[in-house]
Amino acid sequence: MNLFLIFTLICLIFQAFFAMMEMAIVSFNRVRLQYFLVRGGKKAKWISKMLLDPTRLFATTLVGVNTALQIGSECSRRAYAFYGLDPDYAPMTQIILVLIFAELAPLFAARRHPESVAMLGIGPLYFLSTMMRPFTWGLSQILSMIDRIFKKEKGHAPFISxxxxxxxxxxxxxxxxxxxxxxxxxxxxxxxxxxxRTPRDFMTPIDQVSMLSTGTKIKDIKRLIRDKNIEHLPVYYHQRHTIVGIISTRNLLKANDEARCDLYMQDAWFVPEVESVFKVIEQFRKNGQPLAVVVDSTGLSIGVVHLDEILQAMFLSEKELGALGHVMIDRSFDPFSEVSKVNQQFDLDLPTEYGDTLIEMMEEVLKKRPISNDSIRLKNLEIVFKEGDFMGDSRVHIRTIIP
Structure with missing residues (x-):
C-alpha cells in the first residue's frame, strides 16, 4: 500500500479523534462529572479543566482537526498521483471520506456516548493541550484585549443548567x-x-382571610384571637380589597384595650400576582416579612400568601398535591415511550385508544405530525412536544396543571 494513502487514513483518524473529543466533552453530563470529581478521578479533573477553559479546549481540537485536514488533503493528492490519477480529483473522494468518517460518524458516536468517549480520549487530548499552552495563552490574551476594547464584562455560566x-x-x-x-x-x-408558578397559585383568597378594619379596637381583637392560633392579621381600610398594613398579635399584649389597631400596625408588603415565586421566596428571605399581600393589576388586594404555604406545597405527598390541585408531574419523556408504561409508572390516566406511544397519541389528537411547542390538553394534563436540535433528541413534556 502506498505510504501517502496510509498517511491519508491516519489523518482521517486524527480528525475523527479531535472532532469526537470536542463533542464528547461539551456533552458530558455535569452531574456525573461532579460525581467523578468527588471520587477523585484524574480523568474527571482533566475534563473539568478543559470545560472551565474553553479557549484551551477549542483551540486544541480546532488546531488538531485543521492540521490533520491539510496534511490529509495533500497526502490524498500525492496518492492519486502515485496511482496515475489526476490529483485534481482527490478532493471529491476526500470530501466524502472526511464528511462521513471524520465528522458525522464521530459526532453522532460522541453525542450518544459522551462519557465513555471523553474518559477514553481525555489523556492524549489533555497532553496535547498542555503542549499548546503557549499558543492558547496568547490566544486568550488577544480575546481578553478584544473584550476590553468593546467593554464586555466576563460572565460566568452556571456549572449546571x-x-x-x-x-x-x-x-x-x-x-x-x-x-x-x-x-x-x-x-x-x-x-x-x-x-x-406565581403567588396566586399559593395564596389564600381575600374572602377567606381573617382581617381587621382600621377602626377595630384592641379588646375586640383579643376577643377574636382568644381561641385561635393567629400571629398576624391584615388591616384594611373601608373594604377588604384595600389592605393598608399588618398587625402582629404579639405586639398587642400590653396595648390599651380601647386603642385603635391602626396605631400598632406595620406597613404591608405587596407583591404582584404575576411575580415569580422564586423572587417572592428570595424577598421573604431578605425582608423577614411574615406574609405578603397579593395584588392584581389594578392594585387591589386579592389574597395573602405565607412562606410556609409555598414550602408546604413542595413537601406535600403526591396524593395530597392531587387533592389540592397542585402540580403532580413536570417531566419530559422520549416521544416513543409507551403510554401504558407511563401511566403505570407515574399513576397517570393518559388515554390508550389514541395510540401505543406518546408521539402517536399526539398525532391522533392533533391530526398531524407535531412540531416544536405543539401542545394538547387531556383532562388536567398539558402535553407539549419539544423538538430537538440537530444533535439533540426530541422530547414530550407532560405537566399536570391546576384545574
Missing part, C-alpha cells in the same frame, strides 16, 4: 429503591415547577 439536572435525575439508576426515588423525584419536580 436546570435541564441538565432534571434530565440527570430522571435517569436515576433503577437499583435505587422505588419509594426513595419517587420521593426524591417528586421533591425535585416540585422545585422545578416553581419556575412557572
Amino acid at each position: 436546570k435541564e441538565e439536572l432534571q434530565k440527570a435525575i430522571e435517569s436515576l439508576d433503577e437499583k435505587h429503591a422505588v419509594s426513595e426515588r419517587e420521593e426524591f423525584n417528586h421533591l425535585v419536580s416540585a422545585i422545578f415547577s416553581l419556575k412557572s
Whole structure:
C-alpha cells in the first residue's frame, strides 16, 4: 500500500479523534462529572479543566482537526498521483471520506456516548493541550484585549443548567429503591415547577382571610384571637380589597384595650400576582416579612400568601398535591415511550385508544405530525412536544396543571 494513502487514513483518524473529543466533552453530563470529581478521578479533573477553559479546549481540537485536514488533503493528492490519477480529483473522494468518517460518524458516536468517549480520549487530548499552552495563552490574551476594547464584562455560566439536572435525575439508576426515588423525584419536580408558578397559585383568597378594619379596637381583637392560633392579621381600610398594613398579635399584649389597631400596625408588603415565586421566596428571605399581600393589576388586594404555604406545597405527598390541585408531574419523556408504561409508572390516566406511544397519541389528537411547542390538553394534563436540535433528541413534556 502506498505510504501517502496510509498517511491519508491516519489523518482521517486524527480528525475523527479531535472532532469526537470536542463533542464528547461539551456533552458530558455535569452531574456525573461532579460525581467523578468527588471520587477523585484524574480523568474527571482533566475534563473539568478543559470545560472551565474553553479557549484551551477549542483551540486544541480546532488546531488538531485543521492540521490533520491539510496534511490529509495533500497526502490524498500525492496518492492519486502515485496511482496515475489526476490529483485534481482527490478532493471529491476526500470530501466524502472526511464528511462521513471524520465528522458525522464521530459526532453522532460522541453525542450518544459522551462519557465513555471523553474518559477514553481525555489523556492524549489533555497532553496535547498542555503542549499548546503557549499558543492558547496568547490566544486568550488577544480575546481578553478584544473584550476590553468593546467593554464586555466576563460572565460566568452556571456549572449546571436546570435541564441538565432534571434530565440527570430522571435517569436515576433503577437499583435505587422505588419509594426513595419517587420521593426524591417528586421533591425535585416540585422545585422545578416553581419556575412557572406565581403567588396566586399559593395564596389564600381575600374572602377567606381573617382581617381587621382600621377602626377595630384592641379588646375586640383579643376577643377574636382568644381561641385561635393567629400571629398576624391584615388591616384594611373601608373594604377588604384595600389592605393598608399588618398587625402582629404579639405586639398587642400590653396595648390599651380601647386603642385603635391602626396605631400598632406595620406597613404591608405587596407583591404582584404575576411575580415569580422564586423572587417572592428570595424577598421573604431578605425582608423577614411574615406574609405578603397579593395584588392584581389594578392594585387591589386579592389574597395573602405565607412562606410556609409555598414550602408546604413542595413537601406535600403526591396524593395530597392531587387533592389540592397542585402540580403532580413536570417531566419530559422520549416521544416513543409507551403510554401504558407511563401511566403505570407515574399513576397517570393518559388515554390508550389514541395510540401505543406518546408521539402517536399526539398525532391522533392533533391530526398531524407535531412540531416544536405543539401542545394538547387531556383532562388536567398539558402535553407539549419539544423538538430537538440537530444533535439533540426530541422530547414530550407532560405537566399536570391546576384545574
